[in-house]
Amino acid sequence: MRDFDYAAPESVQQAVQLLSQANGSGRPLAGGTDLIDQVRMRRHEPDLIVDIKRIPELNVLEIGADGFRLGAAVPCWKITSNEDISRQYTALGDSCSIIGGVQIQNRASVGGNLCNSGPAADSIPSLIALEAVCVIMGPDGQREVPVAEFCTGPSTNVLKPGELLVELRFPPRPAHSGSHYRRFIPRNEMDIAVVGVGVSVVLDESGENFVSGRISLGAVAAKPLFAEEASSLLAGRPVNDETLAAAAAAARAIATPIDDMRGTVEFRQHVTGVLTERVLQRAIERARSGEPGSLHP
Template structure:
């Protein structure tokens, strides 16, 4: 690892100030958990001149209910998400997604915010938040701006974050609080594995008509970024909840996915997984809806 200047900031204002000061003339990177950044820097000839440590930023550490919805601070670790009573109650899928990331040691360090900023297509933090239509609150020199998660990702390892900006909060909008959601990951091993495909499904149930309301399906590792399966969602909207409909949505979701072949799996295998995981994620969300009824 090349050397760099190091700044530990006490809150997000401080961080933005440091970023504003250094991002003009130097390459600046933000470190929170460090599980992605340090692994990258150790084997990369390119290196930032300045590293800003936000892991002690007091205003980015909490999980709180606000008027906007559920706010998750940028430096909340995966372990904290797994153990948060409010998240386990409202979104067990989010806790499950945090549980399948890396291993205990990396979950204790790594943050949900960092997971999103790294923007690898196979991230396990992304699909559930995408299905819940999360909003990213970005802190910059001109204050905060909000970007929907599906516009936050630009491509593999690319986001809309500018050099002087910082992911500050992840907000799950109020209208989706408690929305039954299910997340599934398929990797080659149970621990320490990247997803071949991961999927999250989320919908409300109109119990009178027994139909899908506002179904949202998100898929990871099947496109340059985490995507929504829009055709499958359109198919399900207002449709009666049946096993056949869920299976059909899985088949339609295959059309939404554009996977590649690599050494972990072929594109065909991934497409097959999309169908199966979408169907099972829908089933899981429905089971949760029934339990909550």
């Protein structure tokens, strides 16, 4: 590992200034669970590491009538241990409970998971399904980008040099809504998603019809996908096998996976459809019961 400078600013402005001055060779550090390993493996060789954990705005965790604000440096354990989030933004809780083990969850942040922009990142399909928006601060000021438009490819995103993800904002959850994230992994622990599906559904009062739905896919393309057509096939339709099968088929159709050591194209395409149906079923159960229940059925 090469030597680098370390700074721990206490304001967003200072952090942005430090990152801007570093001229592209600075990296923000939240939990460090990706960054430290990447520096060690020489995937990044930063001259400056900017620890962002002391900045108040990046540690915000507020849930209320206006929705949910999540600071970019908030570690996963704060999400999984928050009952309001588990009840309302259940898919995000699902994601945070399966990212790494307990030690990783104590350090790793959702903001970091998003900025690392891995195609198989477990939090991003949930963020997309839950309509999260990125609040980004940079030398030219603040801007907002929907998470669905944040990633641009494997390990790449819309952040420009000097820009910092400050927080994620989620709209409030409607009545009769439910969400779920599940991934397929060959083992039952210690694995990276071969296919990941995040889903949010809103049902009508009867629980028998979709008002709307959002489906997002991970690990089946160069970046996490918002399955727009599959999502639109849910709106206004009855909750039945036919609707679910149609949405699953549409989700499957946009998967453009690769063959690698984690799975084949055939496998990932098939399982995209299978998981979409299974995850929808679970989200529907949650919408009907109003209870998050357990992660796995």
